[in-house]
Amino acid sequence: MLEVDGDLCGSFSYAYLTAAGYTVGVERFSAMSTTDFIPVAGPWITKREVDYAADAAKTAWNKDHYAYNAKFERALASYVGVDFAVSLPHCTSAIHLSLAAMGIGPGDEVIAPDVTWIASVAPIIYVGAEPVFADIDPTTWCVDPDSVEACITPKTKAIIGVDLYGSMADWPRLRSLADKHGLYLIEDAAEAIGSQLDGAAAGSFGDTGVFSFHGSKTVVTGEGGMLATNSEDIYARVMKLRDHGRPPGDRFFLNDEVAFKYKMSALQAAIGLAQMERIDELIARKKEIYRWYAERLKDFDSVRINAESKGVSNSFWMVTVIMDPAHGLNKFDLMAHLREDNIDSRPFFSQLSTIPAFADRPEARRFLPPEPAGSAMAEYGVNLPSGYDTTEEHVERVVASLKRAIL
Ligand SMILES: *Cc1c(COP(=O)(O)O)cnc(C)c1O
Secondary structure, X not given: OOOOOOOOOOHHHHHHHXXXXXXXXXXHHHHOOOOOOEOOOOOOOOHHHHHHHHHHHHHOOHHHOOHHHHHHHHHHHHHHOOOEEEEEOOHHHHHHHHHHHOOOOOOOEEEEEOEOOHHHOHHHHHOOOEEEEEOEXXXXXXXXXXXXXXXXXXXXXXXXXXXXHHOOOOHHHHHHHHHHHOOEEEEEOOOOOOOEEOOEEOOOOOOEEEEEOEOOXXXXXXXXXXXXXXXXXXXXXXXXXXXXXXXXXXXXXXXXXOOOEOOOOHHHHHXXXXXXXXXXXXXXXXXXXXXXXXXXXXOOOOEEEOOOOOOEEOOOOOOEEEEOHHHOOOHHHHHHHHHHOOEOOEEOOOEHHHOHHHOOOHHHHOOOOOOXXXXXXXXXXXXXXXXXXXXXXXXXXXXXXXXXXHO
C-alpha cells in the first residue's frame, strides 16, 4: 500500500506520485482504498511550493535573505487589503507583538472569547495583563458583543475577537464598542484567511489582524504567522519589538530596549508566497469540501454545522458538527466512534475558563453567564476531516459513520 506521510511531501511519495503522474496534494489519495485512515487536516502542496522553497535554500542569503518574506508580506497585505504586513514565526507571536506594541501590560485587562484556541489568550499573560473571558454567540461561534460589553471595566485596554473555524465575528459592533470605550481591537484571523464580512477580508477589521500558517491551517508554511495593520505607528513599533529593540537602520548594535526576536525564515516565506499565489484555488477547495458535507447533512436535524451569517463568506477552515445533546454523546464519545471507523477528528475548543491552565484565574470568568452558550458547543462540537486531501468519498464515509453513531 502507498504510504503518504502528513508532512510537506515525504521524498519517496513525492517522487513516486510525480512519476505516476499525480499532482502532489488532493489527488494523491485517490490511489488509496476505501477504508484507509482519513486525516483531519493537511495542506495542499504543489510543485510551486517545492520549487520556491528550493530556490530560497539556494538564493535567500545575505542581501536577499528577506526577499521571499517581502514578497509574501506584499501578497498577503494586498489580499487582505491592508497597508502593512509582517511575517513572523507563528500567530502566537503576532498576538504577543500586537499587545506589546499597544503598550498593554500589568494592571490591564484584555477581553477575549471563552471558547477559542489557547493561543488567542496566552499572549495576554506574556505581557503581564489579565484575560477576561466573554461568551460566544451560538450562531456565529464567535465572541458575543453583548457579553464583551458586560466585561468592560476601567482596566480594559483591548478586545481580541476570533474568527472561529472561518466564521466571522460581528466586527461592526466590536468596533463601535472599542471606539466608544477607547479600546484596541485585535482580530485573530488565524482560522479565517479567505473569509469575508460585507466584502471586506478577515484580518482587516482590527487595529491588528493576525494569521497562522501552521501545517493544519488553510494557508501553510509549516509554522508561521503574519501581523497585518493599517497603522503606521503599530507597524513601526512591531518592527522594532520583533528585532530585539533595534532602532530602525541600526548597524552598530546599539539597542535601546530589550525586546523579542520574532522572524520567519525565508524557506517558510517561499512556501507561503507559493500558497498565496494559489489562494483562490485553496479557498475554493475548502468551500467545496464544506458543500460535500452540507449537502449530506442538510436534512439531518440532530447536528448543526458551520453557519454563514448574513454578509459573511466563510472559508470553512474546519467543517464542524455540533451534536444535539439528546443523543447523549459528547465530543469525546463521537471522536472515539469516528476513530473506530479510521476517521480522525478534533474536539471543538474547550471553554478556557474550565481548563487547568486558567484554574488560578477566577477573575477571568467573573462576567461569564452561569450557563454560557459556549458550553454546549465546547461539549458537543467535533471538527471533521477538512484537510485538502479530503475527497467526496471520504465525506461519504464520515457522514455514514456519523449517522451510525447517532441513529
Ligand atoms: C492556530 C491558532 C492560533 C495560533 O497560531 P500559531 O501559528 O500556532 O501560533 C491562534 N489563534 C487561533 C484561533 C488559532 O486557531
